[in-house]
Each structure stands twice: as C-alpha cells, then as structure tokens.
Amino acid sequence: MEHMNPAAVSRSDTRSSRPCDFCREFDPRFLERSAPDQMVATGRKHTASAHLTEDGYVRHRVLELSRIASRTPSTAA
Numbered sequence: 001m002e003h004m005n006p007a008a009v010s011r012s013d014t015r016s017s018r019p020c021d022f023c024r025e026f027d028p029r030f031l032e033r034s035a036p037d038q039m040v041a042t043g044r045k046h047t048a049s050a051h052l053t054e055d056g057y058v059r060h061r062v063l064e065l066s067r068i069a070s071r072t073p074s075t076a077a
Contacts (some may be wrong), residue, residue, distance in 0.1 A: 020056070022046040026063045033059070 017039035023046075024030050030038065037059065040050035048060035 016042045017052055018042055020046045020051065020060065023056075023060055023063060026067065027059065 019038045020040045023033075023038065027033075033056070034053075036053045037051070037056040039052045039056065040046055041052065044050035048057045048064065051057040051060055
C-alpha cells in the first residue's frame with residue numbers, strides 16, 4: 001500500500017471511522033447497508049462527503065434531498 005496516498009488510506013480505513021448518525025436516524029434501511037457504506041471518517045461531521053464509500057455518499061445525499069423536498073413552504077402565495 002506504499003503506492004497509495006496516505007490521506008486516501010486513512011479515509012478508507014474502517015478502524016478510524018464510525019457509523020453516520022444522520023443516516024442511522026433517517027434511513028429505515030440503514031442496517032441493511034454494508035458496513036463500509038454506513039461509515040463516515042472520524043474527525044469529520046456526519047455529511048455525505050465524509051462517507052467512506054460512493055454508495056454511502058449517494059444514499060446520504062438522497063436522504064438529504066428527500067428531506068428538503070418534503071418540507072412545506074414557509075410562505076404561501
């Protein structure tokens with residue numbers, strides 16, 4: 001692994017990660033995800049870009065966008 005960027009190695013190292021609280025709270029199928037798809041990098045906020053995998057990132061963004069779309073408008077015209 002000496003050919004890999006150290007930042008990329010630490011980002012994909014599941015020993016230094018934790019489950020995403022946002023996804024755990026809002027995704028009813030969170031426990032069905034693979035373990036790497038549930039994880040975010042330690043030391044970062046629970047955001048889509050903190051996810052270790054592309055699938056985790058995409059699922060996080062879908063949850064964020066569905067929450068935004070389901071909000072009622074604050075003003076009615």
